[in-house]
Amino acid sequence: xxxxxxxxYLDEQSKKMIRRSILKAMAIPGFQVPFGGREMxxxxxWGTGGIQLTASLLxxxxxxxxxxxxxxxxxxxxxxxxFFKKTARIEITENTEDATIIQTRHRIPETPxxxxxIMVYQVPIPEPLQFIEPKRQENAKMHAFSEYGTMYVKLxxxxxxxxxxxxxxxxxxxxxxxxxxxxxxxxxxxxxxxxQSCAMHIFGAGREKRIYAVPxxxxxxxxxxxxxxFELEEWDESCAICGSDQTFLDEIITDDEGTRMFVCSDTxxxxxxxxxxxx
Amino acid sequence: xxxxxxxxVFDSQKVFRQLLAAMANPGRIMDIGxxxxxPEFIHPAAGAILLALLDFExxxxxxxxxxxxxxxxxxxxxxxxxxxxxxxxxxxxxxxxDALESVDQFNPGxxxxxxxxTTLIVHTRGVDNNGRIRLTxxxxxxxxxxxxxxxxxxxxxxxxxxxxxxxxxxxxIFVWDHYLVSIPRTTSVEIL
Numbered sequence: 075x076x077x078x079x080x081x082x083y084l085d086e087q088s089k090k091m092i093r094r095s096i097l098k099a100m101a102i103p104g105f106q107v108p109f110g111g112r113e114m115x116x117x118x119x120w121g122t123g124g125i126q127l128t129a130s131l132l133x134x135x136x137x138x139x140x141x142x143x144x145x146x147x148x149x150x151x152x153x154x155x156x157f158f159k160k161t162a163r164i165e166i167t168e169n170t171e172d173a174t175i176i177q178t179r180h181r182i183p184e185t186p187x188x189x190x191x192i193m194v195y196q197v198p199i200p201e202p203l204q205f206i207e208p209k210r211q212e213n214a215k216m217h218a219f220s221e222y223g224t225m226y227v228k229l230x231x232x233x234x235x236x237x238x239x240x241x242x243x244x245x246x247x248x249x250x251x252x253x254x255x256x257x258x259x260x261x262x263x264x265x266x267x268x269x270q271s272c273a274m275h276i277f278g279a280g281r282e283k284r285i286y287a288v289p290x291x292x293x294x295x296x297x298x299x300x301x302x303x304f305e306l307e308e309w310d311e312s313c314a315i316c317g318s319d320q321t322f323l324d325e326i327i328t329d330d331e332g333t334r335m336f337v338c339s340d341t342x343x344x345x346x347x348x349x350x351x352x353x
Numbered sequence: 354x355x356x357x358x359x360x361x362v363f364d365s366q367k368v369f370r371q372l373l374a375a376m377a378n379p380g381r382i383m384d385i386g387x388x389x390x391x392p393e394f395i396h397p398a399a400g401a402i403l404l405a406l407l408d409f410e411x412x413x414x415x416x417x418x419x420x421x422x423x424x425x426x427x428x429x430x431x432x433x434x435x436x437x438x439x440x441x442x443x444x445x446x447x448x449x450x451d452a453l454e455s456v457d458q459f460n461p462g463x464x465x466x467x468x469x470x471t472t473l474i475v476h477t478r479g480v481d482n483n484g485r486i487r488l489t490x491x492x493x494x495x496x497x498x499x500x501x502x503x504x505x506x507x508x509x510x511x512x513x514x515x516x517x518x519x520x521x522x523x524x525x526i527f528v529w530d531h532y533l534v535s536i537p538r539t540t541s542v543e544i545l
Contacts, residue, residue: 081362090408093369094443097406098468100376101524101537103491107468131373133366218464250491250539252520272494274377289377292491 082129083161088112092130092285096276099287104249105217106200111283121154122280124177124196128158131175131192131276137165139173144181144322144339151179168342180243182264184321184343187273189290195258200279200286202246202256222254225297233302242307248295249288257294263306263322268294311336316347354422355390357404357430364389365405372402375526375533379540380488380497382480385531392423394448398528399474400427407431407444414442414459414471416449423448445473450503455511461521470523470538477529478502490540499534501527509542516541 080086088110095109114122128138138158142151146168154177155166167173170185177194187193203213206224216222225246232240239245245262249255257265258277268275268288275288288294298304312319314335321343323336338344358364367386375383391400394417407413407427414436417423427433436442439458447453453475462470484500486509504527515522515538522538536542 081366086361086365087408090365090406091410093373094406094411095468097373097376097472098470098524100373100492101522101539102467102520103539105467105520131370133370134363214465274373287377289492291494 079161081162082132082158083115084112084126084129088126089130092126095285096127096130096287099276099285100274100289102253103288103292104247104253104255104286106255106284106286109283109285111280114280116153116157118281119198120150121177121179121196123278123282123285124179124194124280125154125157125278126280127194127276127278127285128154128175128177129162131194132158132162132164134164136174137167137172139167139170139176140178141176141181141183141340141342142179144183144324145341147341170342180259180261181322181339182260182267184318184338184340185346187267187271189272191273193273193275195260195275195277197256197258197277197279197284198281199244200256200258200277200282200284202244202254217253220252225254226299229297229299229302233299239298239302239304245304246297248293248297250292254297255286255288255294261307261322262296262304265294265296265304266306270294309336313338313344313347316344318344318347354429355392355426357426358387358389358401364401368401368405372405372526372533372535375535376492376524376537378492379490379536380482380493380499380534382482382532382534385533392426394421395423395446396476396528397531398533399446399448399476402474402526402528402533403427403433403444403446404430407433409433411443412436412441413444413446414439415446416452417446439471442471443469445471447473448476450476450478451505453505453508455508456515456523456525457511459523461515461518461523464521467520467522470521472524472526474526474528475504477504477527480527480529480532480534485545487543487545488536488540489543492537493540501534502529506544509544512536513542 140151142148170183244259296304371383385401409432459471479502486499488497525536
């Protein structure tokens with residue numbers, strides 16, 4: 075006896091509920107829409123939110139790319155691709171340009187997105203105010219009344235203590251001039267890619283049961299101060315494999331003596347640049 | 354009774370993706386992308402959107418009577434309850450565009466739950482991008498122009514009054530035949 079799944083695993087009523095939440099999220103950029111998150115056949119923290127979004131979006135003609143920290147071939151990405159290969163029998167790609175849906179854990183590809191593409195983010199902690207005020211009811215009120223002063227106090231405390239805003243990833247953003255939003259733990263290097271992006275971005279948190287979104291061509295501004303403007307990280311090195319000096323680099327220790335190399339975090343971009351022979 | 358989607362799984366997915374593209378890109382006219390025979394007094398686009406999104410959790414208000422064959426068709430295929438008050442509706446279907454004066458009586462949500470608002474689907478006599486209605490806002494690169502045949506200018510002016518209530522608001526989807534175009538609450542509308 076073979077086990078038959080519904081297309082893309084989720085039942086149709088669950089998809090309807092998630093689709094309604096996605097539409098409202100798109101209509102209220104940056105607002106976290108609560109949804110009836112379902113149990114998925116993998117533990118929380120492995121992308122249950124993103125998978126539920128992808129399952130609700132996928133159709134037969136879609137081509138799916140999944141990345142985990144920029145890489146197409148790490149455990150989480152491979153497992154999620156296998157999951158949808160098995161339950162939806164759709165086309166899978168590593169090529170960013172071919173993908174219609176890109177599910178990601180914590181990176182935005184280096185290759186510019188197109189207006190036809192949908193980015194799906196796996197989000198561990200959707201509430202940017204959680205570490206300032208742990209009570210969810212209070213968070214809801216703070217968002218309701220745009221009461222974001224304490225967020226700026228936190229940034230100020232960083233500057234007082236470290237002389238800079240000490241957040242390298244999950245750097246909060248102001249969306250459409252209204253809601254403060256967690257861009258998920260993408261490096262702040264990727265934050266500018268959200269601003270006035272031509273693609274749509276949908277964020278799913280499975281454990282916290284929240285969906286939020288950024289439509290195309292929407293203002294997404296990283297929080298900062300006039301005298302301490304938002305700054306991107308820079309590297310003195312270029313990628314040791316493809317030579318790119320414009321990409322987000324991972325530092326890799328290569329032996330016991332502490333020898334290090336810097337390589338592109340986006341493996342697909344890196345290998346494409348190398349094949350083009352730019353080196 | 355007419356049948357619903359030919360394929361519950363793939364037709365509802367297709368319609369949803371077309372609608373999502375419309376909602377993310379206000380003013381962009383989308384085709385529902387499937388064939389659907391809907392009852393006499395509702396456009397296939399309205400029928401398709403509602404079949405794709407309604408279920409037992411989503412009260413539907415309409416200017417059509419609960420016992421009309423259109424509403425009975427939607428309710429048979431989706432199990433949605435009928436809302437007798439606009440305020441209680443998560444989805445609303447206005448087929449008589451002449452009678453549409455304002456979005457006031459629909460539910461704009463609350464400050465803490467702006468998503469619990471009405472999505473209002475409105476029939477038109479035709480939609481195209483060669484009109485005097487200028488749209489700006491999230492999802493629109495510079496601006497977008499629209500013609501909504503049959504929709505009163507006074508309605509659009511009244512709707513503009515509600516923009517200051519953001520994030521509260523009613524999201525609009527205008528339909529004609531197989532086509533749909535959305536004006537969510539974030540979109541500014543001017544009539545040139």
